[in-house]
Amino acid sequence: MEREARDVRQLPKTHLHLHFTGSMRPTTLLELADKYGVRLPEALTGAEPPKLRATDERGWFRFQRLYDAARSCLREPEDIQRLVREAAEEDIADGSGWLEIQVDPTSYAPRLGGLIPALEVILDAVESASRETGLGMRVLVAANRMKHPLDARTLARLAVRYADRGIVGFGLSNDERRGMARDFDRAFHIAREGGLLSAPHGGELTGPASVRDCLDDLDATRIGHGVRAAEDPRLLKRLADRGVTCEVCPASNVALGVYEKPEDVPLRTLFEAGVPMALGADDPLLFGSRLAAQYEIARRHHDFSDAELAELARQSVRASAAPEDIKAKLLGGVDAWLVG
Ligand SMILES: [Zn+2]
Numbered sequence: 001m002e003r004e005a006r007d008v009r010q011l012p013k014t015h016l017h018l019h020f021t022g023s024m025r026p027t028t029l030l031e032l033a034d035k036y037g038v039r040l041p042e043a044l045t046g047a048e049p050p051k052l053r054a055t056d057e058r059g060w061f062r063f064q065r066l067y068d069a070a071r072s073c074l075r076e077p078e079d080i081q082r083l084v085r086e087a088a089e090e091d092i093a094d095g096s097g098w099l100e101i102q103v104d105p106t107s108y109a110p111r112l113g114g115l116i117p118a119l120e121v122i123l124d125a126v127e128s129a130s131r132e133t134g135l136g137m138r139v140l141v142a143a144n145r146m147k148h149p150l151d152a153r154t155l156a157r158l159a160v161r162y163a164d165r166g167i168v169g170f171g172l173s174n175d176e177r178r179g180m181a182r183d184f185d186r187a188f189h190i191a192r193e194g195g196l197l198s199a200p201h202g203g204e205l206t207g208p209a210s211v212r213d214c215l216d217d218l219d220a221t222r223i224g225h226g227v228r229a230a231e232d233p234r235l236l237k238r239l240a241d242r243g244v245t246c247e248v249c250p251a252s253n254v255a256l257g258v259y260e261k262p263e264d265v266p267l268r269t270l271f272e273a274g275v276p277m278a279l280g281a282d283d284p285l286l287f288g289s290r291l292a293a294q295y296e297i298a299r300r301h302h303d304f305s306d307a308e309l310a311e312l313a314r315q316s317v318r319a320s321a322a323p324e325d326i327k328a329k330l331l332g333g334v335d336a337w338l339v340g
Helices: 026-036 056-069 077-093 105-114 115-133 147-160 182-195 208-216 229-230 231-240 251-253 269-270 291-302 306-318 324-337
Strands: 011-019 096-103 136-144 166-173 222-224 245-247
Touching: 011 077, 011 222, 011 245, 011 306, 011 324, 026 077, 056 229, 077 096, 077 105, 077 115, 096 251, 096 324, 105 115, 105 182, 105 229, 115 147, 136 147, 147 166, 147 182, 166 182, 166 222, 166 306, 182 208, 208 229, 208 231, 208 251, 222 229, 229 269, 231 291, 245 306, 251 291, 251 306, 269 306, 306 324
Parallel strands: 011 096, 096 136, 136 166, 222 245
Antiparallel strands: none
16 A cells, blocks of 8 residues: 655644744744843753653652743843744644644733733734734633632733633632632633633643533533543543543643553544544643654654544644634645545
8 A cells, every 4th residue: 555645744734722932933932031141941951852750740840940040031022023933833833724823922911011011911912923824823812720719800801801702711820739620610601601602621630530620610612632542431422522622632641640651542432433523733832742743743653644633733723713714724725635
């Protein structure tokens, strides 16, 4: 049989799980650190991505500390603009036709003049990067589950207020072992009432119960990660029946020790169960690979055929908040990739 060798970077797809600072190019981080005289932890200055293991709280804390160090190099609106433009360029190079970037504006507020100015700087940057690169981009505002649920409510209201400036969804991130999803149900209610999609993290660091909580308490339309649902066949069926998409990030899972090896990420299990997936890079800055590499993992470690990779790409398109005309164009491009 002829070896299938279509380039996954040419496969049209969307990117629905990418964190703001985590999208930064390593070279940009070094330049910004230089610009501001920031001494970065050694783990961020090496040629290799840092060794992380977030399956215990200390490991997760270390991961967050590295993330914070990188974020501390984003100080001016021009840094934010550069970050977003480069994220768009990287996405385009990887075949993405639509990017939803995830951000908690609270953590940028101290350096950008407060919560609202920070959000406006971010939304402006997304709008101009989209205009300059031609890539459709939107924003998910994510609350931090390490903070008080009232903060999440404030953020949800803000996200709704700025919905017409490019915010399409509301998320919940950080250590799943802290707090309960239902503590944030009011915030998610506000977001959903305001027309935003619900896309909390779940089923990454903790098991299937955390995915169920996202469905039951936050009425999730998408789940950040969700891979641990693979441990519960009934939950898989529920996700499949409801058409809830899991934003699966294989390289991230391996880097953080959720799974030992790329072949352990349950891509096949979810796919065969009919659970829609949107592969994502999560934090390329820390995990060392971007969007197309996730599809490469599916091909190399899980024997996804080109037809199956095309189906993954279609699932990513359908789960996005892209307007129908963009979805149709991307889906057409997927078919063309497969035929070509
Ligand atoms: Zn994430």
